[in-house]
Amino acid sequence: MTYPGLGGQQPPPQNASPAAQLVPGVQPGTTGQVVASRVIIIGSGGELLVYSPTQGAGNLIASIAGTTGTDPFGNNFLSGTASYGSAFAASLLGGAVQYYTGSLAGGWTATAIIEADSLGNLLIAAGAGRVVETPNNVLDDGSGNASILGTLSVGGSTSTGNPSTTGFVVTTSGNFNGGTLTSHNHSYGHTHPL
Secondary structure (H helix, E strand, C coil): CCCHHHCCCCCCCCCCCCCCCCCCCCCCCCCCCCCCCCCCCCCCCCEEEEECCCCCCCCEEEEEECCCEECCCCCEECCEEEEECCCEEEEEECCEEEEEEEECCCEEEEEEEEEECCCCCEEEEECCCCEEECCCEEEECCCCCCCCCCCCCECCECCCCCCCCCCCEECCCECCCCCCECCCEECCCCCCCC
């Protein structure tokens, strides 16, 4: 028997419960575009992993995860919102950017962090103990000293003022009192006010 109004299908029994609302989802292996108005990842074990060109070992390029972990292909991923390169990774977690060295296969080691405090100060902490501004201008050598290769400007001025004379000059060449002192160094105690 055919049922013209149902495209030839038999109607459900009259006492059958109504069909449930469809739940959107994606079947494994789907390659088409997925459009969603909201994606919810729940719990510390939830994660969103992005691969290129295909999913597999060494192809993880980004992740969002509540905790660090390893995917089914052996890729080590970081907590927070992370991006991965061949030997470097960065993770945004709680307003701080954490930098890492390592690899997807071998894992990651934290090297530096950039964050802001409640007063609006920018805080930079480097694992090696020094902060380097490229090209090769060392700002902090890790022991509390600063070396600046280039011009230092404080309050818009590059003048360091007149030197104090509490130190003494050693290894001189040129005339100290009446002319230019070209090659020299100073003992401890010689300062320039900023």
